[in-house]
Amino acid sequence: ETGVTQTPRHLVMGMTNKKSLKCEQHLGHNAMYWYKQSAKKPLELMFVYNFKEQTENNSVPSRFSPECPNSSHLFLHLHTLQPEDSALYLCASSQANRADTQYFGPGTRLTVL
Amino acid sequence: DQQVKQNSPSLSVQEGRISILNCDYTNSMFDYFLWYKKYPAEGPTFLISISSIKDKNEDGRFTVFLNKSAKHLSLHIVPSQPGDSAVYFCAASLKNRDDKIIFGKGTRLHILP
Numbered sequence: 001e002t003g004v005t006q007t008p009r010h011l012v013m014g015m016t017n018k019k020s021l022k023c024e025q026h027l028g029h030n031a032m033y034w035y036k037q038s039a040k041k042p043l044e045l046m047f048v049y050n051f052k053e054q055t056e057n058n059s060v061p062s063r064f065s066p067e068c069p070n071s072s073h074l075f076l077h078l079h080t081l082q083p084e085d086s087a088l089y090l091c092a093s094s095q096a097n098r099a100d101t102q103y104f105g106p107g108t109r110l111t112v113l
Numbered sequence: 114d115q116q117v118k119q120n121s122p123s124l125s126v127q128e129g130r131i132s133i134l135n136c137d138y139t140n141s142m143f144d145y146f147l148w149y150k151k152y153p154a155e156g157p158t159f160l161i162s163i164s165s166i167k168d169k170n171e172d173g174r175f176t177v178f179l180n181k182s183a184k185h186l187s188l189h190i191v192p193s194q195p196g197d198s199a200v201y202f203c204a205a206s207l208k209n210r211d212d213k214i215i216f217g218k219g220t221r222l223h224i225l226p
Contacts, residue, residue, distance in 0.1 A: 004156065031212065040122075042115060043157070043202060043216035055212055090156055099206060099214040100147060104156025 002026055004105035006091050012111045013081065021076040021108045023091030029103075030096040032074040034066060037088040037107070049074065050096045081112045116140045117205050119217035127225050132190040134220050136203030139184065143205040147214065148177060148188050151200045160201070161188070190222075198224045 004025045013019050025032065034046040048056035049068040063085075065077040074091055088109050094102040118137045126132040134148075144165040149157035163170040163177045163186070170177050176189045190197055203217040 040218065042117065042218045043204075045213060045215070048212055050212060092156070097212045099212050100145060100159075100162060102159070102214070104158070106154060106156050 004091060004093055004103050006089075006105035006108050008108060009106065010109045010111075012113065013078070014113050015081060015083070017081075018077070018079040020078065021089055021091075021110075023074040023076075023093075023105055025072055025074075025091075025093035025103070025105075027093055027103060029093040029101075030071045031094045031098070032068060032071070033092040033094070033099070033102065034074065034076055035090040035092065035104075037090060039087075043090070046076075048099075055097075078110075081110075083112050086110055086112045114139070115217070116143075117203055117215050117217040119201075119203050119220050121220050122218070123221040123223065125223040125225055126193050128195060129192045132188075132193045132197065132222055132224070134188040134190075134201050134203075134222065136186050136188075136217055137184055138186075138205055140205070140207070141184070142207050143215075144208045145206045145211075146177070146179060146186050147204045147206075148175075149202040149204060149216075151202065151219070157202055193222075193224050195224050195226065198222055 031050045036044045046060045047066045067075040088107045090107045091105040092102040147162040148160040150160045151157040179186045200219040202219045204214045
């Protein structure tokens with residue numbers, strides 16, 4: 001595998017389910033990001049991790065819980081989501097504190113029923 | 114309130130002609146600007162960038178122009194090719210916040226045969 005990979009690519013879940021999104025980077029980067037892309041809205045930054053430490057939480061509701069066990073892996077744990085949380089969730093990685101060097105994964109298309 | 118605005122949701126251009134994508138920003142503290150390109154089912158990929166100390170940056174068929182007084186930048190693609198059909202995101206980062214990039218909503222470019 002090369003670059004940034006995300007699994008699953010598509011996810012459909014009910015509002016009472018608990019699921020997790022996974023991101024893995026193979027670029028030797030030390031920063032990882034979660035973004036949300038909703039229809040007709042800008043790409044919204046959710047969380048940033050540098051060297052496994054969270055450095056940004058962009059007022060994201062607690063039903064989204066990130067986890068960064070090491071510099072290569074990033075998870076987004078989901079529970080009791082709402083239909084308006086349906087979106088494309090993109091992961092990215094970069095050199096530490098250098099968002100301008102970001103590489104993005106292909107995204108997970110999430111649908112909340 | 115959006116800090117990076119792409120007011121044209123879509124644009125159609127004849128193959129071989131010039132494509133001009135526009136972007137406006139509101140925050141005068143932005144000092145670095147980027148353009149990303151996104152194909153369906155893929156994550157955004159970096160295309161070209163410009164620092165606020167410059168007013169033009171060129172890379173092959175792609176040129177970005179920055180007008181700081183108008184808080185406006187534009188991406189020129191010439192000549193346009195079928196493979197340029199994609200969504201283009203304008204993005205900006207703040208002085209001393211290299212770990213965060215703020216994106217616009219994107220403009221979908223269609224290159225017509």
